[in-house]
Amino acid sequence: MNLPPHIQNLPAYIPGETLPALAARLGLPPESIIKLDANENPFGTPPAVRRALAALDNPHLYPDPEYRELREALAGYTGVPAEWLIPGNGSDELLSLITQVMLQPGDSVIVCPPTFSMYAFYARLKNCHVIEVPRKDDFSLDVEGIVSAARASSAKMIFIDAPGNPTGLGLPAGCFDALSALPALIVLDEAYIEFSDSRSHITDVPGQENLAVIRTFSKWAGLAGFRIGYGAFPKWLGSALWTAKSPYNVTVPAATAAVAALSEVDFLLETVAALRVQRERLADELSHFTGLAVFPSETNFLLVRVTPEFGLSAVELYEGLKERGILVRLFAGLEAIRITVGKPEHTDALLKAIGMVSSKW
Ligand SMILES: Cc1ncc(COP(=O)(O)O)c(C=O)c1O
Structure with missing residues (x-):
């Protein structure tokens, strides 16, 4: 074989x-x-999480496949209504799922190294072209370079981490608007947003058809080992992700931990x-x-x-x-x-x- x-x-x-x-x-x-x-x-791990896990009495049952309690808690935290939010087995899983439903072999995606390596990895898993638009010498994003590469390649998706890993930098002025105007899905990874004074773009998702924002509980919330992240997605993409994801992608302990963490923000x-x-x-x-x-x-x-x-x-x-x-x-x-x-x-x-x-x- x-x-x-x-x-x-x-x-x-x-x-x-x-x-x-x-x-x-x-x-x-x-x-x-x-x-x-x-x-x-x-x-x-925050104390409320330890208490909630000690009191957990139902891990022999499957979780609610719609994760309503968690999504309501996330809505309270993010200001984005629950219907736009999907939890994931770490934000990694959401990145993987997005590439699964969005890309066909041969499609182009843009990444801006140095950046989080999983974007290119998941795109390569789908046999896609990964177009690299390197960051500038000071590691700020080359916005003009991204725009022209996206146009030239008819890129389906652009992955941006802001603040970035390993660069530590947020978006340069004007970048968000320039990228939003492109006919590509912008996957904005806000894994580190809690440590930044920059404005989050998660509340822009309901008003913008080509924006997905990914977040995680691994960095700020002390839950890396639980594997829990979430994203806000436009409806057309969210419904495909609900269809494609495994029904119980987030475990009962992970969902419980996330709800408890959000009670102790x-x-x-x-x-x-x-x-x-x-x-x-x-x-x-x-x-x-x-x-x-x-x-x-x-x-x-x-x-x-x-x-x-x-x-x-x-x-x-x-x-x-x-x-x-x-x-x-x-x-x-x-x-x-x-x-x-x-x-x-x-x-x-x-x-x-x-x-x-x-x-x-
Ligand atoms: C930019 C970025 N995105 C996503 C992730 C993955 O986070 P998670 O633990 O939620 O899968 C990381 C982890 O290092 C990261 O640095």
Whole structure:
């Protein structure tokens, strides 16, 4: 039996060393590893979620396939009526579903690297052309480039993360209007919007036929392990997604956790505020290291370019931190690392470790 060539040629995901494996190799207890590599909320799962899960009495039953309670809670949080909202098994699942229902083999989609890698991955899974419109040197979006590439290729979809991963940047002025005028579906990924002062576009969805906005509970709400995200979709697309998705795509514990988290938004936004304070402190302290260039960030992470003046490459810094029990994300092609903002004690440990790594070489 042969797989289609485009599937045979898909680059395999290469997972990094897991936290338990790293802890075992370093001879450290797993809880002492500082995990700053996946933009999770270091304050953990909110107390209301733990209480709701302890009281859960019906996980032997399938969930409501329409997730009415969750969608009503999301409507309260987002200001978008429930009929426009669909929950997903992480926002990843929604990205996958959108490509499933929207694309045919040979269609073109636009991505703007450096960006979240799953956009191109799901499009390639559908045997589509992935057109890259690279961001500018300062990592802002090349709006003119996107518009002309979209016109030239009759692109079906444009994936934009704003604030972006790993760039940390929001949309440049005028970008939203320029993209909205195109005859393509704009998939705006707002995974990090809670950490930003930029305006969310989720409430624009009911008035705009070519806009889908995707969100997640993984970053701000401390629920990454539950796999829960959601999106707001125009009706024509939403009805296709309801048809295409598995009936019970979100588990009972995940839906329960999300509803409980939304009952405790004030608490969660306090952790977001604390992380924003920590982000500014970390950016300031990192800028004192010769050779580390910190990009501005509207997210819960910092992208840090390692220049020759630092004396080490990004790979060497990444490896050196890992050997000291601190996991960050390496972007070797950008000669950069991405550091999730942690609690104050994580910042202290990270800064100390960077000092040690840089002086050892
Ligand atoms: C921009 C962006 N979109 C989507 C996701 C996926 O989030 P989820 O955990 O909801 O699948 C991530 C996770 O890293 C992300 O950075």
